[in-house]
Amino acid sequence: QVQLVESGGGLVQAGDSLRLSCAASGRTFSSYAMGWFRQAPGKEREFVSAVNWSGGLTYYADSVKDRFTISRDNAKNTVNLLMNKLKPEDTAVYYCAAASKYDSRSYYESGKYIYWGQGTQVTVSS
Numbered sequence: 001q002v003q004l005v006e007s008g009g010g011l012v013q014a015g016d017s018l019r020l021s022c023a024a025s026g027r028t029f030s031s032y033a034m035g036w037f038r039q040a041p042g043k044e045r046e047f048v049s050a051v052n053w054s055g056g057l058t059y060y061a062d063s064v065k066d067r068f069t070i071s072r073d074n075a076k077n078t079v080n081l082l083m084n085k086l087k088p089e090d091t092a093v094y095y096c097a098a099a100s101k102y103d104s105r106s107y108y109e110s111g112k113y114i115y116w117g118q119g120t121q122v123t124v125s126s
Contacts, residue, residue: 009120022096
């Protein structure tokens with residue numbers, strides 16, 4: 001069992017930056033790939049970014065590529081999402097999620113992830 005707690009959301013202006021953090025419980029954090037998803041009002045949850053168990057492989061949605069950076073610290077059981085050049089369309093609830101590193105499904109699929117946080121709100125004003 002893994003518990004995930006997101007933090008770092010807030011209200012910012014377009015062009016600003018935010019760093020989201022996700023703290024995981026348990027001593028087997030390195031057994032999990034980690035992902036970030038988001039859900040805007042009236043829209044389906046969508047993939048944002050993911051990182052493999054070691055941090056050596058990262059994945060991004062086209063909409064955030066070159067603006068967002070995902071990283072993880074296995075010693076601290078944390079995964080971060082640095083969001084630069086934020087746009088109003090980035091407004092959403094952001095969720096941290098964990099998937100077994102042995103799961104071969106695509107990192108982009110929400111079904112790969114078995115543990116989810118409660119989410120943190122990010123609002124970007126124009």
